[in-house]
Amino acid sequence: MLTKECPARIKAAGTADGLAEGQFVALVSVFGNVDSVGDVVVPGAFADDLARWQVKGDPIPVIWSHDWRDPFAHIGTVLEASESPDGLVVKAQIEDLDTNAKAAQVYRLLKGRRVTQFSFAYDIDEGAWVDAKEGRSYYELRKLRLHEVGPCLVGANQETELLAAKAAHLAEAVKGGRTLADAHYERLARARDAISGVLDARPSKTTAQDAGQPPAADNDDSVRAPKLSSADRPQSRTAQAAARLNLLTIMDGES
Structure with a gap:
């Protein structure tokens, strides 16, 4: 499972915008733009899965920060979800406002625009790398399986930095004599192997670049840095997700 964060466009929130108490409408995924991790969600990516949710009859969960x-943290459900020309739009209901303090606080944060990012959890049913003629290549997300949506405080880049800092802190603690459970050492080993797979797949620099010289012209295939195949690149994305999940599990268990 992967997660994706993006700046939210909250279209409406609460009774002041003509909705029932606890409701909001937001654009939770934007089509056509290259995001911070090099992905592009294309129109139609959610269509099949939204139909699956409708047939299933269960609501899509709204969960605070995954x-x-x-x-x-399971603060509500999606009432309506559809693709617009801009992206995936949801109308959702935050529930249990009287009994769930977390749900009530998230609702206040949304209405006050103190939280302005949304996220969704998904699996990739269909995707492919696209080599752009101008600019960097990107990974095109063509068909996605949606698991949940929800507001979050910060996006993926900030979270990655936070994980790195926590991992460094954990390493210092272990060096200082702290003992972890065997299961945590096993998860760390899997995370290490996954990260190694990502680094091993990194394209190598050309000799000219290593020497600090300008890169050769783009039409010189003899010295162009090798590109990852379409088969290799998704594996790297999977390895990154596996490493992130393992680290998250350990950090949460040791915090």
Whole structure:
């Protein structure tokens, strides 16, 4: 499972915008732009899965910051979801406002625009790398399986930096004599192997670049840095996700 964060466009929130108490409307995924991790969600990416959710009859969960393990972070459900020309738009209901303090606080944050990013959890059913003629290549997300949506405080880049800092802190603690459970060492080993796979797949620099010289012309295939194949690149994305999940599990367990 992967997650994707983006700046939210909150179209409406609460009774002042003509909605029922606890409701909001937001654009939670934007089509056509290259995001911070090099992905582009294309129109139609959610269409098949939205139809699957409708046939299933269960609502898409709204979860605060992907915190699946906390039952109080399950703050609501999606009432309506559809693709617009801009992206995936949802109308959602934050529930249990009287009994769930977390849900009530998230609702206040949304209305006050103190939280302005949204995220969704997904699996990739169909995707491919696109080599752009101008600019960097990107990974095109063509068909996605949606698991949940929800507001979050910060996006993926900030979270990656936070994980790196936590990992460094954990390493210092272990060097200082702290003992981890065997299961945590096993997860760390899997995370290490996954990260190694990402680094091993990195395209090598040309000799000229290593020497600090300007790169050769783009039409000189003899010295162009090798590109990852379409088969290799998704594996690297999977390895990154596996490493992130393993680190998250350990950090949460040791915090």
